[in-house]
Amino acid sequence: MHGVILATLAALLAAWGCSGADTGWPAYNKTLHGQRFSALAQITTANVSGLSPVCELIIGEDGAFQTGPVAVGDTMFLTTPHTTVAMHAATCQVFWRHIDTSGKYDPTSVNRGVAYLGGRLFRGLPGSRLAALQASSGRVVWEVPVGDFSAGEFLSSAPIAWDGMVYIGLAGGDWGIRGRIMGYDAATGREVWRFNTIPMGLERGAETWHISGTAERGGGGTWSSYALDPAAGELFVSVGNPAPDFDPDARLGDNLFTNSVVVLDAKSGNLKWWFQATANDGFDWDLAAAPMLYRTGDGDDRVALGSKNGYVYSVSRATHKAVFKTPITTILNADQRPTREGVRACPGALGGVEWNGPAFDPTTRTIYVGSVDWCMTFKTGGYEYARGQWYFGTQMIYEPTDSAVGWVYALDGTEGRVRWRFRTPKPVVAGVTPTAGGLLFTGDLAGNFYALDKRSGKALLTIPTGGAIAGGVVTYLVGGKQYVATTSGNTSRGTFRNMAGGTAKLIVMALEAPPRGPRRVRLAPVNAGGLVSKQVEEGKQLFERYCAGCHGAQGEGGSGPSLIASSAPHEMAAILAFIKNPRQLMPDLYPDPLNDRQVSVTAMYVRTLQRWKH
Numbered sequence: 001m002h003g004v005i006l007a008t009l010a011a012l013l014a015a016w017g018c019s020g021a022d023t024g025w026p027a028y029n030k031t032l033h034g035q036r037f038s039a040l041a042q043i044t045t046a047n048v049s050g051l052s053p054v055c056e057l058i059i060g061e062d063g064a065f066q067t068g069p070v071a072v073g074d075t076m077f078l079t080t081p082h083t084t085v086a087m088h089a090a091t092c093q094v095f096w097r098h099i100d101t102s103g104k105y106d107p108t109s110v111n112r113g114v115a116y117l118g119g120r121l122f123r124g125l126p127g128s129r130l131a132a133l134q135a136s137s138g139r140v141v142w143e144v145p146v147g148d149f150s151a152g153e154f155l156s157s158a159p160i161a162w163d164g165m166v167y168i169g170l171a172g173g174d175w176g177i178r179g180r181i182m183g184y185d186a187a188t189g190r191e192v193w194r195f196n197t198i199p200m201g202l203e204r205g206a207e208t209w210h211i212s213g214t215a216e217r218g219g220g221g222t223w224s225s226y227a228l229d230p231a232a233g234e235l236f237v238s239v240g241n242p243a244p245d246f247d248p249d250a251r252l253g254d255n256l257f258t259n260s261v262v263v264l265d266a267k268s269g270n271l272k273w274w275f276q277a278t279a280n281d282g283f284d285w286d287l288a289a290a291p292m293l294y295r296t297g298d299g300d301d302r303v304a305l306g307s308k309n310g311y312v313y314s315v316s317r318a319t320h321k322a323v324f325k326t327p328i329t330t331i332l333n334a335d336q337r338p339t340r341e342g343v344r345a346c347p348g349a350l351g352g353v354e355w356n357g358p359a360f361d362p363t364t365r366t367i368y369v370g371s372v373d374w375c376m377t378f379k380t381g382g383y384e385y386a387r388g389q390w391y392f393g394t395q396m397i398y399e400p401t402d403s404a405v406g407w408v409y410a411l412d413g414t415e416g417r418v419r420w421r422f423r424t425p426k427p428v429v430a431g432v433t434p435t436a437g438g439l440l441f442t443g444d445l446a447g448n449f450y451a452l453d454k455r456s457g458k459a460l461l462t463i464p465t466g467g468a469i470a471g472g473v474v475t476y477l478v479g480g481k482q483y484v485a486t487t488s489g490n491t492s493r494g495t496f497r498n499m500a501g502g503t504a505k506l507i508v509m510a511l512e513a514p515p516r517g518p519r520r521v522r523l524a525p526v527n528a529g530g531l532v533s534k535q536v537e538e539g540k541q542l543f544e545r546y547c548a549g550c551h552g553a554q555g556e557g558g559s560g561p562s563l564i565a566s567s568a569p570h571e572m573a574a575i576l577a578f579i580k581n582p583r584q585l586m587p588d589l590y591p592d593p594l595n596d597r598q599v600s601v602t603a604m605y606v607r608t609l610q611r612w613k614h
């Protein structure tokens with residue numbers, strides 16, 4: 001009897017991510033449920049002031065650095081858009097580095113990390129490819145095409161893997177894609193099923209697109225990662241915004257399954273149920289972060305969602321209804337829609353909960369989440385769909401970056417009451433990690449790493465890291481000793497303008513500081529524009545022939561402006577758009593003498609000149 005109860009308890013605890021061997025950080029959000037709670041307690045509220053860097057890995061590819069580090073045994077796996085790195089999780093010694101030299105690129109270069117299963121890593125690669133790598137060597141085991149990157153379909157998410165399957169969906173809602181999420185056979189890369197996040201025809205929800213023809217460019221990307229309940233075999237997917245952004249009248253109806261969590265049978269991809277946070281959205285209020293599965297004190301199974309609309313939702317898995325929604329940013333004009341004159345709304349399109357979502361401490365039943373408090377003015381007006389370009393209808397007008405601040409909130413997981421909140425000088429888009437040591441680790445875009453007292457929200461330790469923290473903050477054990485690692489340095493200027501900055505690096509911290517300072521390991525630089533490839537070489541020749549005369553041999557400027565200045569457009573989509581549709585003083589070079597492909601390779605080359613800024 002006792003044995004049975006104990007075994008059942010152990011199975012339950014294991015299912016909820018609390019197994020005895022809680023030492024590593026084996027997935028983007030630690031467990032499939034995505035609670036991010038670590039049972040490690042060597043580092044505590046009493047001794048955390050002694051935490052300091054022991055080593056740093058300087059990644060060598062500048063640009064977006066938003067990876068969620070994954071630590072298995074003594075090895076940590078990190079990604080950038082073009083590289084995958086395996087390093088010793090306590091010393092930063094590099095075991096291997098895989099560089100994708102395909103020369104392919106994405107509309108926005110960003111990668112959020114790997115999934116680990118049975119000695120293999122799974123990740124998205126530029127050009128909308130999914131790959132499996134040998135975790136021990138970095139050797140590519142298989143690689144499959146997933147989407148059409150020339151139409152704006154790409155893979156920014158960290159996939160998740162479970163029971164012989166790998167799950168990943170397309171990003172790119174803002175380019176007017178029709179989103180979908182897929183299940184793959186982990187052994188071979190064969191697609192087992194796909195679920196369209198924008199239903200059409202006889203699919204359930206198709207009737208929520210009232211204007212015919214709008215669903216096929218309806219958006220619904222998936223951006224960060226996913227959650228899965230192994231006991232129920234259910235996959236939880238956060239779906240992003242509808243397209244065109246900012247023009248809800250152009251796509252009347254609720255626009256399912258945008259801004260919704262969809263719950264699928266993980267083996268078949270069949271839809272079980274869904275919950276929509278924002279219907280017929282005009283403000284780009286995605287569900288962009290992974291859902292988080294938890295249980296309340298009275299045994300109620302819930303899914304927590306952090307939305308870009310500035311709320312955290314707790315949805316009952318029994319009734320499929322929100323039990324609470326708690327605001328975690330300024331909320332303004334949420335019931336309006338963009339107009340020709342412009343409507344100011346809060347949060348703005350870069351506000352609320354971004355790509356790292358809610359965490360949960362099962363010992364105190366507290367939800368923790370970071371947020372971005374930044375408003376914006378939204379305008380609607382004339383625009384057209386153009387393949388592979390932003391499908392915005394029409395415009396977002398940023399407010400000064402000084403007005404953007406961040407929060408860390410602690411909410412009671414059952415009823416949603418605010419337990420405390422902590423204000424940061426710049427937005428919080430990093431992962432938040434509660435521990436059994438009484439701490440909450442996170443960071444902000446000002447580059448501060450924080451260890452907060454998880455009960456009061458008081459900052460016990462602040463370490464300036466010198467670069468915007470925009471990826472994972474994790475904790476794990478190596479050789480019986482607890483470490484904390486944070487990403488630092490994110491120059492995804494397109495996402496957070498001049499708040500982002502710093503050289504991409506991974507910092508590992510422990511309680512005893514090394515006497516001669518942290519060990520620095522430096523990887524050879526990789527070109528952010530898609531590496532040295534045939535395409536870039538062709539782009540270079542075209543640039544010299546058609547552009548250098550006005551913009552300088554290295555893009556430094558001449559009669560035309562500098563293309564490497566911080567004010568120059570730098571996202572692929574923006575450079576392409578400018579060449580194809582230039583302002584007055586720049587000549588028309590498209591479609592003649594430069595065709596589509598030639599404009600693309602020239603734009604790729606321009607990006608390589610801007611290597612310090614992506």
Ligand code: HEC
Nearest residue numbers: 546547550559560561567568569578583584585586587602
């Ligand atoms: C005859 C001179 C000339 C040529 C040739 C030329 N440009 Fe330009 N370009 C300009 C000028 C002038 C501007 C500024 C336009 C304005 O703001 O009105 C400009 C602006 C730009 C911008 C936007 C810069 C910013 O800060 O907003 C980009 C990008 C650009 N050019 C890329 C190119 C590329 C790539 C080529 C070659 C395929 C090219 N240009 C060829 C003159 C030229």
